Amino acid sequence: MPVRPTATPLLLATLLTATALSACGSGSGSSPDTVKISFKQSTDNSIRVMDTYLGQMKKEFEKANPGKKVELVPIKAPDSEYYTKLQQMLRSPKTAPDLVYEDTFLINSDITSGYLKPLDAYLDKWPDWNQFIDTAKSAAKAQDGKTYGVPDGTDTRGLWFDKGVFQKAGLPADWQPKSWDDVLSAARTIKRKVPGVTPLNVYTGKPAGEAATMQGFEMLLYGTGDGKTDPMYDTAAKKWVAGSQAFKDALTFVETVYKEKLGPDVSDALDPNFPTTVRGELLPKGKLGINLDGSWLPQDWQKGAGHEWPEWSQKLGLAYMPTQHGQAPGKVSMSGGWTWAIPSKAGNPDLAFKFVETMQTKANAQKWYIANSGIAVRKDVASDPAYVQAQPGIKFFTDLVASTHYRPAYPAYPKVSTAVQEAMEGVTTGDSSVDKAASGYDEELKTATDGQVVRK
Amino acid sequence: MRAAPAAPAAAKTVSPRRPGRPRVLARALPVAPAVILLLLFLAGPIAYCAYIAFTDLQLTGQAHSSFVGFENFRAAFKDEAFLNAVWLTLVFTVLSSLVGQNTLGLALAALMQRASKPVRTLVGGIVITAWVLPEVVAGFLLYAFFRREGTLNAILDWLHLPTQNWLFTLPILAVSFANVWRGTAFSMLVYSAALNEIPKEITEAAEVDGAGGWRRMWHITLPMIRRSIATNLMLNTLQTLSVFGLIWVMTRGGPGNRSQTLPLFMYEQAFQKSMIGYGTAVALLLLVVGALFSVVYMRLLRTEV
Numbered sequence: 001m002p003v004r005p006t007a008t009p010l011l012l013a014t015l016l017t018a019t020a021l022s023a024c025g026s027g028s029g030s031s032p033d034t035v036k037i038s039f040k041q042s043t044d045n046s047i048r049v050m051d052t053y054l055g056q057m058k059k060e061f062e063k064a065n066p067g068k069k070v071e072l073v074p075i076k077a078p079d080s081e082y083y084t085k086l087q088q089m090l091r092s093p094k095t096a097p098d099l100v101y102e103d104t105f106l107i108n109s110d111i112t113s114g115y116l117k118p119l120d121a122y123l124d125k126w127p128d129w130n131q132f133i134d135t136a137k138s139a140a141k142a143q144d145g146k147t148y149g150v151p152d153g154t155d156t157r158g159l160w161f162d163k164g165v166f167q168k169a170g171l172p173a174d175w176q177p178k179s180w181d182d183v184l185s186a187a188r189t190i191k192r193k194v195p196g197v198t199p200l201n202v203y204t205g206k207p208a209g210e211a212a213t214m215q216g217f218e219m220l221l222y223g224t225g226d227g228k229t230d231p232m233y234d235t236a237a238k239k240w241v242a243g244s245q246a247f248k249d250a251l252t253f254v255e256t257v258y259k260e261k262l263g264p265d266v267s268d269a270l271d272p273n274f275p276t277t278v279r280g281e282l283l284p285k286g287k288l289g290i291n292l293d294g295s296w297l298p299q300d301w302q303k304g305a306g307h308e309w310p311e312w313s314q315k316l317g318l319a320y321m322p323t324q325h326g327q328a329p330g331k332v333s334m335s336g337g338w339t340w341a342i343p344s345k346a347g348n349p350d351l352a353f354k355f356v357e358t359m360q361t362k363a364n365a366q367k368w369y370i371a372n373s374g375i376a377v378r379k380d381v382a383s384d385p386a387y388v389q390a391q392p393g394i395k396f397f398t399d400l401v402a403s404t405h406y407r408p409a410y411p412a413y414p415k416v417s418t419a420v421q422e423a424m425e426g427v428t429t430g431d432s433s434v435d436k437a438a439s440g441y442d443e444e445l446k447t448a449t450d451g452q453v454v455r456k
Numbered sequence: 457m458r459a460a461p462a463a464p465a466a467a468k469t470v471s472p473r474r475p476g477r478p479r480v481l482a483r484a485l486p487v488a489p490a491v492i493l494l495l496l497f498l499a500g501p502i503a504y505c506a507y508i509a510f511t512d513l514q515l516t517g518q519a520h521s522s523f524v525g526f527e528n529f530r531a532a533f534k535d536e537a538f539l540n541a542v543w544l545t546l547v548f549t550v551l552s553s554l555v556g557q558n559t560l561g562l563a564l565a566a567l568m569q570r571a572s573k574p575v576r577t578l579v580g581g582i583v584i585t586a587w588v589l590p591e592v593v594a595g596f597l598l599y600a601f602f603r604r605e606g607t608l609n610a611i612l613d614w615l616h617l618p619t620q621n622w623l624f625t626l627p628i629l630a631v632s633f634a635n636v637w638r639g640t641a642f643s644m645l646v647y648s649a650a651l652n653e654i655p656k657e658i659t660e661a662a663e664v665d666g667a668g669g670w671r672r673m674w675h676i677t678l679p680m681i682r683r684s685i686a687t688n689l690m691l692n693t694l695q696t697l698s699v700f701g702l703i704w705v706m707t708r709g710g711p712g713n714r715s716q717t718l719p720l721f722m723y724e725q726a727f728q729k730s731m732i733g734y735g736t737a738v739a740l741l742l743l744v745v746g747a748l749f750s751v752v753y754m755r756l757l758r759t760e761v
Contacts, residue, residue, distance in 0.1 A: 080728055081727075083516075084515065084727040084730075087515045088515070109516040109730075112516075112518060112519055113519060115516070205710070206708075206710065207708055265621070267603075267624040270710050411518075412517065414517070414729075415730070418729055425710070425711070425712055429712045431711075431714075
């Protein structure tokens, strides 16, 4: 007779399933002569912009500091997973690198967690810090007034459009929409006249992560109202804004794009690698009419970047994103950017800052802005003609800095951002109406911000 | 014959005398390292998880965590997304494990009993290949099968049948099918072994008495492999409940939340929204779901043969 299974093996099986769910990390202590540097590696294997640049910096640093070593620890992941991985590494002195690449959108949250080290002591003694523009200096400044990161550039956003597609659709080559309706009607024209082309891309949904929130939603949201008050966060009351008409209007725009099939197929739009597809395939192959996206796109098209496409500046036009009804100031942009930060559990913070200094000499910073199509945050670089002329588009996007907005990057922001993505995804798939998605956001907002919410 | 009461009685008669304390210690010594390792790496993390589930620990955005009692569990049951995940987990488990893997596995095993050796080797080989593939690879294969320009649509198109984006229109069905495809081999192996155990004479006697194929299946085969069915269901279910990679690769729980089962929901809460405490609480609830299924199957086992 077969043995009757008893409770014990069952329990064990259940427990094993449970342990399989918990992951474990490994790491090693750091040697005093090695700087460990963690950065985000592109999920696209052919793109090695940052790897190449850091490789050069490593060489330069090791040459200038005999006996010291730089160890690059790339994290290859889409944005949202990069942050998670990094946060896990930052929790323990065993795994914490000496220098990390932090998105400004998450830096306040990580500062609040005590993951990062204030850099004021270093910055005070560093003459180059005076070259940074003020907004950039405040990008990584926490609510405690201390600075936790050195920005390596910023970015702005606008509309990229395919001149070839526009010609076929009978739209002007110097297109500049004046309102949201202008953008939509251009997309409708493309849909009607140029079959086989995606008329308009607006990033959406959770898979796209922060790209959906920032390139997509906020480019719309911050174009409502007078352009002076923050539609997401009431700075005076220190509360998050819920129940606003502006929020619904922005959602309605997203809904229109996907309901009228002006955007990419929903299943493509909700593919986590879609941003890579847009840059690597759709735009270079002329399959996308209008793309609401960031200033950094050309980094993928430069020589040696993987999807070499030097003709892009003849093929693509640039237009700024208009405000909702064309009201003042007429255009809208969002800015963010990344910073170099030193973990509080880093073994070699001094050496790490020395590496930052190496990367941020004027020459090296300029090299980096040009390599990654970044927008300069150093005055000396911004005024250098070599930088302005290095690439078509740089002037367009640098000019946008004047009318740009920064996200309310407070600790709750990453969760608020996810709530935005959920609302977007709801209207994109058609699972929820604008009203339902907006009230879902209001609910989530309350939880994410511990009730620090004001209704407008 | 009643099987259940016999076992404890037998156990009692086997150990007639109690060994002394030193001997117990001496006997325990060789297993001590294993026990310590188990405690350290198995029980330890689980206990830690159980503790975290009662705190508001976050991955980022928080300087100190604090004990919040049952707050996470209360929040879960008020959370529409959680209830949606529970529902989808049940659908996924019933469809892919109970109905799919289990039935298909049994059918394959039964058919292969009669099949010739080359057929048996070929079918077995194919089914087992799907099983030994890493979960992520299987996920990509099935993603390629179901996606808009995928194999399935190519076939449908060739047959002049309407195509659609399966991962978008029927995500939970698509991932359930994927799990059936991947996991059937296990059931097939379990049932093949069980069917081989059935004495030939009984089947032959039934055949002589004039019982047809279905009657033999229903009245002889199924009752005789009842224990294997329950064991198989249990293991299948526990495995299916924790499926993550397959769904993650194919749909990431989307579109919307339409294929977000509990493991994916848990991952989202813990790692994407940084709410480790809440995510862990959900993980514990997932254990409860598994335990509930196990209880049901154990009841099933207890019925007499």
